[in-house]
Amino acid sequence: MESSAPQPPLAAAAIQIDSHLDGAEARSLAEDVLDGLTRPFKELPPKHFYDARGAQLFDQICELPEYYPTRCERAILSERADELAALTGAVELVELGSGTASKTRVLLDALSAAGTLERYVPVDVTESMVRECAETLTAEYPGLQVHGVIGDFERHLDHVPPAIGPRIVAFLGGTIGNFTPGSRRRFLREISRLLGPEDFLLMGTDLVKDPRVLEAAYDDSQGVTAEFNRNVLRVLNRELQADFDPEDFDHVALFNEQHEWIEMRLRAKRELIATVRGLDLCVHFRAGEELRTEISAKFTPERVDGDLSAAGLELVHWLTDPDGLFALTLSRRTSR
Numbered sequence: 306m307e308s309s310a311p312q313p314p315l316a317a318a319a320i321q322i323d324s325h326l327d328g329a330e331a332r333s334l335a336e337d338v339l340d341g342l343t344r345p346f347k348e349l350p351p352k353h354f355y356d357a358r359g360a361q362l363f364d365q366i367c368e369l370p371e372y373y374p375t376r377c378e379r380a381i382l383s384e385r386a387d388e389l390a391a392l393t394g395a396v397e398l399v400e401l402g403s404g405t406a407s408k409t410r411v412l413l414d415a416l417s418a419a420g421t422l423e424r425y426v427p428v429d430v431t432e433s434m435v436r437e438c439a440e441t442l443t444a445e446y447p448g449l450q451v452h453g454v455i456g457d458f459e460r461h462l463d464h465v466p467p468a469i470g471p472r473i474v475a476f477l478g479g480t481i482g483n484f485t486p487g488s489r490r491r492f493l494r495e496i497s498r499l500l501g502p503e504d505f506l507l508m509g510t511d512l513v514k515d516p517r518v519l520e521a522a523y524d525d526s527q528g529v530t531a532e533f534n535r536n537v538l539r540v541l542n543r544e545l546q547a548d549f550d551p552e553d554f555d556h557v558a559l560f561n562e563q564h565e566w567i568e569m570r571l572r573a574k575r576e577l578i579a580t581v582r583g584l585d586l587c588v589h590f591r592a593g594e595e596l597r598t599e600i601s602a603k604f605t606p607e608r609v610d611g612d613l614s615a616a617g618l619e620l621v622h623w624l625t626d627p628d629g630l631f632a633l634t635l636s637r638r639t640s641r
């Protein structure tokens with residue numbers, strides 16, 4: 306007998322979204338600004354780039370000729386996704402910093418072709434991206450459940466829903482490089498706690514190479530990365546009633562040879578004082594003074610292996626592109 310009870314629309318039934326960014330998120334921006342803009346060497350964490358506009362700009366960066374990481378990572382995934390699907394038998398994909406999930410589709414295709422795919426769990430700080438990708442992916446993959454988590458992966462990993470079977474936790478795009486070495490290992494340890502005995506971490510890392518190639522990837526000829534960098538000031542203007550003129554700052558990208566990481570900075574073109582009304586704060590910049598907005602660490606195989614081991618993870622597969630520009634690693638919890 307057919308039920309006459311009203312049914313939810315198909316897509317809505319397949320989607321669950323949890324948001325953990327309430328007032329606490331606003332406080333995190335405020336705390337980061339208070340902490341980071343009152344230091345002798347000014348600094349902000351990169352997560353604040355990503356409002357809806359920042360997320361769009363990042364997507365444009367991924368299409369730029371100079372920005373090889375996305376192309377390389379996609380090429381590795383395309384080449385090896387079937388193998389990864391077979392090896393892991395994953396029924397779900399959890400993705401940290403999922404963005405628009407454009408490369409993720411390669412993995413979803415492989416898991417779907419293997420007949421195991423049931424659920425996708427995108428975790429991202431940008432609400433619009435999580436919602437949009439839940440809508441599009443449930444339409445593209447009939448039967449797929451999407452449980453989106455809008456949150457900060459540094460604070461909300463415990464809100465990732467319990468596994469429904471073997472899973473891959475993906476951390477793509479080289480985002481792990483945004484952590485300093487100590488916090489990187491701590492964060493990997495947090496991720497390892499998400500992994501059961503049948504689960505795998507799939508992580509993308511950009512590799513050490515010619516500094517000219519690296520610097521060009523973060524300072525493109527069309528100025529998209531510069532706009533992305535300055536976007537953090539627009540976020541401060543909107544969220545904390547600040548009065549930065551983004552055009553007062555030059556975009557700077559340089560390879561720090563000692564640490565083997567790229568630094569993005571904003572350099573004041575002139576002496577200025579910005580007011581952050583929401584925090585009752587005045588911030589003074591000398592002419593030429595810099596605000597560091599991102600580090601992006603570059604890796605060697607030894608560095609990746611050392612980080613994974615320190616976090617209680619063991620390398621299962623090291624996958625790279627033919628030119629050795631980027632690597633994907635599959636790892637799992639060290640067996641005891």
Ligand SMILES: C[S@@+](CC[C@H](N)C(=O)[O-])C[C@H]1O[C@@H](n2cnc3c(N)ncnc32)[C@H](O)[C@@H]1O
Pocket residue numbers: 351352355360363367375401402403404405406408428429430431434456457458459477478479480
């Ligand atoms: C470099 S992009 C990578 C996007 C995508 N994974 C890719 O490979 O193209 C970083 C992504 O992580 C998200 N993100 C950055 N910091 C975050 C944080 N602390 N918590 C949650 N998401 C974060 C950003 O919103 C953005 O979508």
